[in-house]
Amino acid sequence: CGVFGIYAPDQEVARLTYYGLYALQHRGQESAGIAVSDGRSISVHKGMGLVSEVFSDRVVDRLKGKMAIGHVRYSTTGSSLLANAQPLVVHYQKGMMALAHNGNLTNALELREELGKNGAVFQTTVDSEVIINLITRYRRDSLENALVKTMMDLRGAYALVILAEDKLFGLRDAHGVRPLCVGRIGDRYCLASESCALDTIGAEFIRDVEPGEIVVIDEEGLHSRQALSKTARSSCAFEYIYFARPDSSIDQLNVSASRRQMGIELARECPIEADVVIAVPDSGTASALGYATALGIPFGEGLIKNRYVGRTFIQPTQAMREVGVRLKLNANVSVLKDKRVVMIDDSIVRGTTSCKLVDMVKKAGAKEVHFLISSPPVAYPCYYGIDTAEREKLIANQLDIEGIRKFIGADSLHYISEEGLLRALGTEAVCLACFNGKYPIPVSNLDRGKNDF
Ligand code: 5GP
Ligand code: SF4
Numbered sequence: 001c002g003v004f005g006i007y008a009p010d011q012e013v014a015r016l017t018y019y020g021l022y023a024l025q026h027r028g029q030e031s032a033g034i035a036v037s038d039g040r041s042i043s044v045h046k047g048m049g050l051v052s053e054v055f056s057d058r059v060v061d062r063l064k065g066k067m068a069i070g071h072v073r074y075s076t077t078g079s080s081l082l083a084n085a086q087p088l089v090v091h092y093q094k095g096m097m098a099l100a101h102n103g104n105l106t107n108a109l110e111l112r113e114e115l116g117k118n119g120a121v122f123q124t125t126v127d128s129e130v131i132i133n134l135i136t137r138y139r140r141d142s143l144e145n146a147l148v149k150t151m152m153d154l155r156g157a158y159a160l161v162i163l164a165e166d167k168l169f170g171l172r173d174a175h176g177v178r179p180l181c182v183g184r185i186g187d188r189y190c191l192a193s194e195s196c197a198l199d200t201i202g203a204e205f206i207r208d209v210e211p212g213e214i215v216v217i218d219e220e221g222l223h224s225r226q227a228l229s230k231t232a233r234s235s236c237a238f239e240y241i242y243f244a245r246p247d248s249s250i251d252q253l254n255v256s257a258s259r260r261q262m263g264i265e266l267a268r269e270c271p272i273e274a275d276v277v278i279a280v281p282d283s284g285t286a287s288a289l290g291y292a293t294a295l296g297i298p299f300g301e302g303l304i305k306n307r308y309v310g311r312t313f314i315q316p317t318q319a320m321r322e323v324g325v326r327l328k329l330n331a332n333v334s335v336l337k338d339k340r341v342v343m344i345d346d347s348i349v350r351g352t353t354s355c356k357l358v359d360m361v362k363k364a365g366a367k368e369v370h371f372l373i374s375s376p377p378v379a380y381p382c383y384y385g386i387d388t389a390e391r392e393k394l395i396a397n398q399l400d401i402e403g404i405r406k407f408i409g410a411d412s413l414h415y416i417s418e419e420g421l422l423r424a425l426g427t428e429a430v431c432l433a434c435f436n437g438k439y440p441i442p443v444s445n446l447d448r449g450k451n452d453f
């Protein structure tokens with residue numbers, strides 16, 4: 001998911017949020033929503049589909065207030081339903097509150113059971129509703145203290161933007177798994193999952209929200225509180241590998257530069273004598289360029305992407321995913337015919353895409369297809385908010401590398417090593433759990449099901 005928030009009484013906050021969400025569209029295409037607040041009352045509009053489908057000019061213009069938050073969603077927990085679209089808005093004894101969440105809690109079921117025993121009722125099947133319930137339960141204390149107490153109860157990954165009582169809040173979990181950054185526009189502040197959204201609205205990047213930090217934005221400006229003691233940071237490596245936009249920087253690392261570096265590492269680990277290097281666009285492009293440049297092999301546009309088709313994996317069913325591949329990518333014969341081809345993609349998850357692509361490239365006349373992957377094998381599910389599929393569906397969980405190579409039909413297959421990936425990122429402060437099963441935040445058995453509540 002993607003989140004955005006802005007406090008700017010003198011500006012059109014709904015419109016700026018709309019642009020911010022537009023820039024974050026790659027983070028979720030199932031639903032979109034914007035909530036605006038005048039300090040007391042909150043109005044919200046949300047719907048299924050893309051930002052451009054959910055919001056007309058008229059709808060955006062009707063949303064008036066001095067601050068706003070927005071959300072684009074792809075479901076990891078909770079079904080793809082309008083009821084589960086965010087921001088969530090609630091009335092409580094102190095007024096209204098709106099919340100938008102990127103990430104996934106690992107103790108949501110436990111918390112939900114406990115809250116249920118105390119009489120809480122739930123209207124959605126998303127774990128984010130648990131968060132809002134906790135905050136209102138603790139609200140007898142000051143709002144800021146209530147947020148601190150809530151954070152102490154939450155386990156898992158969350159980047160949150162919250163509108164309540166005249167303030168905009170940004171919260172990031174103790175490990176900083178999901179990204180969140182602060183921008184300045186004029187003398188006002190905003191929050192976004194990725195810095196590309198700040199660029200889009202003409203805001204200046206200020207800094208990332210720290211793990212365990214609460215950022216408070218209001219009439220006074222910006223202040224911050226370290227709610228949870230700092231633990232080792234574990235930024236999601238998949239954000240760099242695949243999920244985030246190349247023009248974003250997360251936790252001081254530019255996404256495109258780190259992808260290019262992954263390609264350079266691949267060239268070191270697995271130099272292949274080839275006539276052309278191609279990418280599976282767009283996520284494989286930067287690594288393919290890094291690889292091609294490092295080895296002095298020409299880069300070619302061997303696969304052409306239909307730019308009007310979204311990310312196939314975001315389609316929830318396997319049948320939809322399969323048609324999706326052919327709708328989205330086609331082989332370019334002029335680049336591939338009679339060539340020894342190195343094809344680079346960011347990841348193999350289920351293997352559906354890869355299998356079809358190798359076949360396509362071969363049918364277009366490639367003599368050899370060597371498949372290189374800029375991530376290690378994805379062998380474990382993500383419980384922190386990226387949809388890497390259940391364990392049984394992960395091809396690297398079923399087959400060894402030679403088995404995967406055969407299944408895909410490539411002449412050779414190489415995945416970047418974990419060390420190579422870390423070298424490319426230049427930091428060890430990243431989560432690699434979907435590759436090595438070392439989960440930085442414990443995952444309870446209850447929540448491993450990842451089912452709806
Ligand atoms: P597969 O070979 O598993 O069918 O698809 C791999 C493709 O899905 C890659 O091109 C990659 O860009 C994309 N992908 C990357 N991350 C994810 C993810 O988190 N979930 C899924 N399902 N697909 C992803
Ligand atoms: Fe990211 Fe993988 Fe960790 Fe999930 S398990 S947060 S996808 S690195």
Ligand code: MG
Pocket residue numbers: 280281282283284345346
């Ligand atoms: Mg891809």
